[in-house]
Amino acid sequence: MTTGDPKPLKGWRILVPRGGPWGDGVAADLRVRGATPVVAPLINFAPTQDPEALTAALGALERGEFHWLTVTSATTVDVLYSQNVRVPASTKIAAVGETTAAALQAVGYQVDLVPEKDNSARGMVDELTALETEPRRFLTLRSEIAKPLLTQGLIEAGHNVQSVVAYRTVGEPALPKVVEDVTSGRINAILVTSGSVADQVVEQFGTLPETTLVAAIGPRTAKDAEAAGLTVHVVSREQTVTALLDAVVRAVTDGHPVATDGHGN
Numbered sequence: 001m002t003t004g005d006p007k008p009l010k011g012w013r014i015l016v017p018r019g020g021p022w023g024d025g026v027a028a029d030l031r032v033r034g035a036t037p038v039v040a041p042l043i044n045f046a047p048t049q050d051p052e053a054l055t056a057a058l059g060a061l062e063r064g065e066f067h068w069l070t071v072t073s074a075t076t077v078d079v080l081y082s083q084n085v086r087v088p089a090s091t092k093i094a095a096v097g098e099t100t101a102a103a104l105q106a107v108g109y110q111v112d113l114v115p116e117k118d119n120s121a122r123g124m125v126d127e128l129t130a131l132e133t134e135p136r137r138f139l140t141l142r143s144e145i146a147k148p149l150l151t152q153g154l155i156e157a158g159h160n161v162q163s164v165v166a167y168r169t170v171g172e173p174a175l176p177k178v179v180e181d182v183t184s185g186r187i188n189a190i191l192v193t194s195g196s197v198a199d200q201v202v203e204q205f206g207t208l209p210e211t212t213l214v215a216a217i218g219p220r221t222a223k224d225a226e227a228a229g230l231t232v233h234v235v236s237r238e239q240t241v242t243a244l245l246d247a248v249v250r251a252v253t254d255g256h257p258v259a260t261d262g263h264g265n
Contacts, residue, residue, distance in 0.1 A: 007034025015190045017042040017197045040178040042200035046168040057164040064088040067136040072096040074103035079166045081107045119239040125153030141166040185209035195224030
């Protein structure tokens with residue numbers, strides 16, 4: 001996004017709620033825009049509590065027993081890559097959005113479908129059921145806490161679906177200095193990238209200062225954040241980091257300390 005100011009977020013301290021390569025990438029994008037990123041992982045990922053079921057499903061996947069594999073997070077990509085899973089050419093891969101698709105492609109997987117209009121489980125169901133009018137075998141890999149919307153939607157459309165937990169999402173306590181900075185208002189904005197992150201923001205920081213801008217990635221995450229008890233001020237139209245940071249820039253350059261993008265006024 002181009003603005004008159006090459007560093008539109010200069011002076012802003014923005015909390016990045018995930019670490020690792022993802023967090024480093026978001027921090028770099030924030031620095032380009034002039035912000036000071038505060039990388040403070042609020043969630044982490046743990047192995048599934050049923051590794052045998054996952055191993056069996058991935059074995060069936062490699063043997064070509066599924067027509068489709070659905071992937072709804074970059075963390076699932078990490079699981080596939082760490083297990084050195086080879087997806088046969090006969091199995092197509094559907095990714096929930098561009099971020100997940102990019103993660104798949106980065107480690108060598110081919111992506112056959114990304115929802116064009118709605119980067120969500122519902123959007124995937126709509127496009128997959130429109131594309132596949134005959135019953136097909138699907139493998140849906142998900143987080144332990146994910147709602148089974150995709151699986152249920154595909155089953156209701158007449159498909160044969162095996163749903164397997166690929167990983168667990170767990171909370172990670174923020175450092176005391178980060179908690180102090182958030183509660184005192186020294187953090188100007190918090191990026192909320194999932195319902196799990198929203199839950200941890202509420203649990204760890206309590207009621208946020210009124211001056212703290214809460215920015216959610218996409219309408220679905222905004223809805224989950226509001227359900228968790230957060231007041232959301234900025235919502236990106238698309239579920240990508242670039243769209244989210246551009247939405248924050250628009251809010252700041254419009255002169256509103258707490259503004260909205262694509263979600264209300």
